[in-house]
Amino acid sequence: MPGGPARPEGGRGSGMNGFVIAAVAMLAAVVPCGIVLWRGQLMAAVVAYEAISSIVVMVLVLLAEGFRRPAEFELPVLLAVLLFGSGLVFVRFLERWL
Secondary structure, three states: OOOOOOOOOOOOOOOOOHHHHHHHHHHOOHHHHHHHHHHOOHHHHHHHHHHHHHHHHHHHHHHHHHOOOHHHHHHHHHHHHHHHHHHHHHHHHOHHHO
16 A cells, blocks of 8 residues: 555564564563562572572563664673672572571
């Protein structure tokens, strides 16, 4: 149709691609981990905290790739290093109760 709305170069009407869809699907995995973190035993809560940290880093990587912003890869890489260290500090602090 010559008078129709212009479409993006990709030929699809929406800006969603496989990476963005995967990121949204992975965010659904945070809900059960959050429930375990909130209501579970201490050791299970520590494991849920580490799982949520890993999921959030992967979601940020998928969103950076999905929106084609290579400069945004710095945040997930930095978070991966810092969250691993913070998990170790958290476990060290809670060592007497584990």
